[in-house]
Amino acid sequence: MNFRESIDLQPERLASSRLAVADVLREIDTTPLKNGSVGFVGIGASLYASIAGASEFRSRGLSAHAFSPMDLLEQPSGLADSFIALSASGRSVETVDAMRSAKGSLYAISKDSENPLASVVQGVITTRSGLEASPSAPSFTTTLQAIGMLADRLTGQFTAAWERLPEAAIRILVSSPKALERCANAFGNATSIDFIGERQLLGTAYEGALLAREAARLPACGFDLRNFLHGPMEALDERMALVVHGSHREVKLAQDAAAFGCPTLLVSDRNDVPDTTNLIVLRVPSVGNSLADSILQLIAVQLLVARLSAARGLADSKFRYRQADTKIA
Template identity: 40%
Template structure:
C-alpha cells in the first residue's frame, strides 16, 4: 500500500518511542537504573572470561557519549594496573590495524554504527560489548556481551551513560586490582547527589546562561566527564562547547575566554586553582569537586559532591549535577525536550 511503512519500521518507531523519556525525568531515574545495572552486571561478570583484558592492552571503542565513557573507563583501568586506552571507532576502520589484545565496544543504545563496524572488522579478536541491552546490533558483532540493563533513557543519554560507567568499573574490578569501592551503595549515593545538588546546579546554570561558548575541563576519568558535559551542552542547550584536558587547557586554549564565555571544571587538583584564577579574570566558571575547602565567589559557583571512590566512582556522581545544570540551561533556552535538528541517517543500525 502506498505510504505504508514496513513492519520493521513500525518496530523501530515503537522501540524509539517507548524507551525514551524527557531529559529531566531520566535524570531522576538514574538511582534505580544504577541499582539494576549493579545487580545485572555483577551476575554477568561471574561467568565472563576477562583473561584477554588482564593480558591487554585493551582498546576501548566508542562514539559520541559512549566515547567519553570509554575515555573515563580506560583511565580507570590504567589506575587499576590494566593496560587500556580509548579510541573512536573510526580509528579502527582499517582492518589491518592491530591495536590491542582485547577490544571493548561501548554503545549506549547498542546501535551505534562506528563501534559496531570496528568490532565487525575483527572477527578473530577478543571482543566485548557494553550496551543497555542484549540483542542489540552490537551484541551480534562481539564475542562477549555485557548488558547494563539501565532501562529507559533520554536524548541526550543519561541512564545509559551512567550504566556504561558502572559496568566498566565493575569490569575493572574483575580484571584488575580491586578499587575498594562499595558499588552496592552507588544508587543511594546518586539519589543523595540529585537531592543535594539541585539548588547549586540551578545557580550555576544562571551563571552560564547566555554564554556564547562553554569549555569543559577535567583530567583522567574527569576528562571523560568533561567530554560528556560538552556534548550534553551542545545537544540539549545548543551552545558551542568543547572538552579539554586540564593541563592542556593552560597551554593556549583558554585565551579566547572572557565574560561572554564560560568554563565548567571537574576535579580536586589543578582544576581548583584554575577555577579561582578564571573567576578572578572575570570569566564565569563552575567547579564540581569533592573538596570542601573551596566556596562560591564572584564569577564562580562550586558544586560539592562528597567523594565516593577515586576515579570512575566519583565520575558517576559528578556527572549528575552536570546533567541537572544542563537541564536548566536547556529549559531556559526553550528546549525542554532534546530534538536533533540535523539528525543523520547513517549513525545507527536497525535492531
C-alpha cells in the first residue's frame, strides 16, 4: 500500500473508527477531564493533532493546551491537571517517557490498546484505524475525529458532523481532482511550500507541511495565519508555493500572494472567491464542526501531496531516514 492508496481508505476508516471510539467512550471514565485543564501531548504528526485538539477543546469552553513530550519531561507537574497523549502506534519513546513522568489523570488516543503507552495511562481511546502506508493518512484523521467525539462527551454538545464525515470525504475524493491537477501543475517548479491556517486548521497546516516533506521530499513549513502576516510572508515569490486554509482573513492573504506571483491554493468553504492568475480555489464544504472541517481540508491536501509525490517519482518510495531510537520495539 502506498500513501495515495491509504488516502482512499479514509471514508471507510472514519466510519468504522467512529463506531469503535463510541464504544470505548461508553466504557471508560472520562470525568477527570472535565475538571481543570487538559494537556494534549504528542510528537511529530501527533503534536500537530494535539494543536488542533487543544483548539477544539477551547472552542467548547474547556481549558486545554498542546505540549511536546519534552515540555513534560522538563516540568512533569503543573502544566495541566490531566493529559491526553496522542500516538497512533503507542510506541513513540518520548511520549511514553513523558507519560511515565507526568502527574495527573492520564489518557491516550492510539490505534489499539496493546502498546507501551497504554501501560502507563489510566484509559486508552482506541481508534482502530487499521493498517496504512507511511506517511500516514487514516491514523491522523481518525485521531482528530476521536478528539472531537471526546469533546462531545465531555461537554454534552453533540454534533452530527462525525456521521457526515465519510460521505463528505468521498465527495472530496471524487470532486477535487481537476482543481488539484491544476494546482500540482502550478506547484511543479516550486522550491518550497508554506502551509497556513489558524485554530483547528493550524494543525492541518502543520500536518500538510510534514506530508510535503515526507511524501514529496519538498522543503515545507506550517505557519499560524497571524504570525505569517508579521514577517514570514516576505519570502514569497514565484519560486515558492502557498497553501492557505480558511475563509476569513486567509482569503485576502491568498489573493495577495497570488498577485505577488506566488502559485497559491486556497482551501475554503467559500464559494464566492474566483480563481485568478496564480490562485486556485478548492471549495471544501463545512459539515458543521471546525475540527471535522479541518479533517476534510486535510484530505484535500493529502491528495495534492500525493500528486506532487508521484510527479517527483516518489509514489512508492519509503522513508530514507528511519531512526532507531524513536520507537519502542
